[in-house]
Amino acid sequence: MAASKTGRGKPPTTTDALDVAMERAGDGDAARTLLEKHSRLIDAQIKSERLEHRNKVALIAFRSTLVLAALAVLVGVAWMISNARRDRGLVIEALSVPPDLAARGLTGQALAAALADRLAEIDRTARSFRSPETMTVNWGNDVKIQIPETGVSIGELDAFLRRVLGQQTTIGGAVYRLPQGLRLTVRVGGSGAIEQAGGDSTLEAMVHKAAEGVFAKTQPYRYSKYLEFTGRSPEAMAVARNVIATDDDPAERAWAWAQVSNLLLNTDTNGALAAAYRGIDEDPSNPLAYLNGCIAAGHLSHPARARRLCNAASKLGSDPKGGLSEIGVNTSRANRAFDPANDGDYNLALRQVEALSGPLYPGVRENRDVNRAAILLRLHDVRGNRRLRGAITDRVTASGFSGASGVNYPQYDEAIEIADYARAEFLARDLLAFLTTNPETPQLSAVQSERHVLPNLALALALGGKVAEANAVVAQLPLDCANCLIARAQVAGASGDLAGARRWHTRALRAGANPLQQSVTMARLALANRRWDEALAHADRAVELGPKFADSHKYRGDALRRLGRFAEASRAYAQAAGLAPQWGRLHVDWGMALAAENDREQARAKFATARRLFLSPTDQRVLAAVAPFAAG
Numbered sequence: 001m002a003a004s005k006t007g008r009g010k011p012p013t014t015t016d017a018l019d020v021a022m023e024r025a026g027d028g029d030a031a032r033t034l035l036e037k038h039s040r041l042i043d044a045q046i047k048s049e050r051l052e053h054r055n056k057v058a059l060i061a062f063r064s065t066l067v068l069a070a071l072a073v074l075v076g077v078a079w080m081i082s083n084a085r086r087d088r089g090l091v092i093e094a095l096s097v098p099p100d101l102a103a104r105g106l107t108g109q110a111l112a113a114a115l116a117d118r119l120a121e122i123d124r125t126a127r128s129f130r131s132p133e134t135m136t137v138n139w140g141n142d143v144k145i146q147i148p149e150t151g152v153s154i155g156e157l158d159a160f161l162r163r164v165l166g167q168q169t170t171i172g173g174a175v176y177r178l179p180q181g182l183r184l185t186v187r188v189g190g191s192g193a194i195e196q197a198g199g200d201s202t203l204e205a206m207v208h209k210a211a212e213g214v215f216a217k218t219q220p221y222r223y224s225k226y227l228e229f230t231g232r233s234p235e236a237m238a239v240a241r242n243v244i245a246t247d248d249d250p251a252e253r254a255w256a257w258a259q260v261s262n263l264l265l266n267t268d269t270n271g272a273l274a275a276a277y278r279g280i281d282e283d284p285s286n287p288l289a290y291l292n293g294c295i296a297a298g299h300l301s302h303p304a305r306a307r308r309l310c311n312a313a314s315k316l317g318s319d320p321k322g323g324l325s326e327i328g329v330n331t332s333r334a335n336r337a338f339d340p341a342n343d344g345d346y347n348l349a350l351r352q353v354e355a356l357s358g359p360l361y362p363g364v365r366e367n368r369d370v371n372r373a374a375i376l377l378r379l380h381d382v383r384g385n386r387r388l389r390g391a392i393t394d395r396v397t398a399s400g401f402s403g404a405s406g407v408n409y410p411q412y413d414e415a416i417e418i419a420d421y422a423r424a425e426f427l428a429r430d431l432l433a434f435l436t437t438n439p440e441t442p443q444l445s446a447v448q449s450e451r452h453v454l455p456n457l458a459l460a461l462a463l464g465g466k467v468a469e470a471n472a473v474v475a476q477l478p479l480d481c482a483n484c485l486i487a488r489a490q491v492a493g494a495s496g497d498l499a500g501a502r503r504w505h506t507r508a509l510r511a512g513a514n515p516l517q518q519s520v521t522m523a524r525l526a527l528a529n530r531r532w533d534e535a536l537a538h539a540d541r542a543v544e545l546g547p548k549f550a551d552s553h554k555y556r557g558d559a560l561r562r563l564g565r566f567a568e569a570s571r572a573y574a575q576a577a578g579l580a581p582q583w584g585r586l587h588v589d590w591g592m593a594l595a596a597e598n599d600r601e602q603a604r605a606k607f608a609t610a611r612r613l614f615l616s617p618t619d620q621r622v623l624a625a626v627a628p629f630a631a632g
Helices: 017-024 030-086 099-103 108-125 154-165 200-218 220-229 233-246 250-264 269-282 287-299 303-317 326-335 338-342 346-354 362-378 382-389 394-399 410-417 421-435 442-463 467-474 482-494 498-510 515-528 532-545 550-562 566-579 584-596 600-612 617-630
Strands: 090-093 143-146 169-178 181-188 193-198
Touching (some): 099 169, 108 220, 169 200, 269 442, 287 303, 287 326, 287 442, 362 410, 442 467, 482 498, 515 532, 584 617
């Protein structure tokens, strides 16, 4: 059969079905036309699908933008809500004022700014060991003056949220013109109104009194401190006692009791101690109650009680979360030196005091330096004490007080250290005369004199050979005072009455005297009375109680040397020298023990070391007498 004109008989040139169909269709063939239309339809569908894809992508992007925008709004609102909840600031609304005042520039906004300035001044004055974060109301530096706006804005929304959700303190008010003058009314949230009356010329004073009224209503503790530091102690006491009587929060009452204790320190030491314990009963975690109790117990010379309170105060207060301000925390860290000092570890005490950094109140800073000087003397570093004391005025050291130790007077301590008992007596009498000028209050001066300075005077008199005068002094001292009982023991020992010294020593221990210091004192008195075995027993006890106290080992070495146990004495001196390397007399006695062992080379070395260190005139005479034995 012959092939048609369309070429249907020809073999296809491709295996694709659509191409085969196109080859088999003629130009006018309906199938070809259909296929072409189909091809165009496919192209249109492809374009349509591409357009639809682009539209979907755009829609997705649009929706994503909406979601992100909504999320941003939600995050912003959440952030505003979170900030609003934490807001403890102060908002002062512009006051309403008479037109004539506004015309003179005393607008409502100007008076609001003046009120803010007075509040800031009170806040700066009311410095305290207490952290502002512990106070129910504490706006700190967050003081805003609110100016009315029109319309709705982000600022209006933020202000609304802070007002509704936060703990803002809002102050508003007005000045009224009355026939008799002006009346200023200030409203503090829901706490009621504060009113002041006066004339145009007293408007500034009225604003200041209104600011005081705001503090009295919102922050009574801080207001009490402000009154204290502006010389209005009776008013400060009344505010603190009102908090105790009216506040339902035990923690807030504890702070108020701590303030009462603080205010009583200069006038009623026993009352200050009792108030501190009331604060501790209210809140056993309040560091300021412990600190003020520590100071009161120290003033009364109740050392065991003072040590317990001081340790608790420094432990709680040195923790930034303990409730004290930065200055309070730093002061507590400085006070951590008390505990190792009580244990005789004066090297650790010195490191803790010297490592202190950060802000301190001026008086505390000087007292810290006095403490450093006193610690150096306990390490028998006379030259170090003198270098440090050069920057401290005599009157600061004379009147300085520190917790458990009472009066700090390094000049007197140095005179005792170098056996210049005439100067020690002069310094004690000079301090007594100074205290009669009442540098703080007559009551506190009486406590200082009776329980700290007179015992020092008695010791200087006894060591200087004026035993009768020393006995006359101690006879007038109270018996509920550890320093006074210690002085009686020392005076008895200095007069050769070692039995009497033992009795007073026992009573001093019962009164809370430091057992370590008492053991060292009794070892020294026994040595002075040539009771070598008794001296060794006390020194052994001192080493047990204070293994890091150089004096414990030194007096043990002295007792052993007197008993002829020279090798043991040398070992005791070596331990003492490791703890107090600047102690010149220690090397003199060590050399004597080595010379007695016929170790003359080492004895000469110790005497040479002693010559390089500080030696009192008495020590120099002893060295001159014994050095020839080391030379053979």
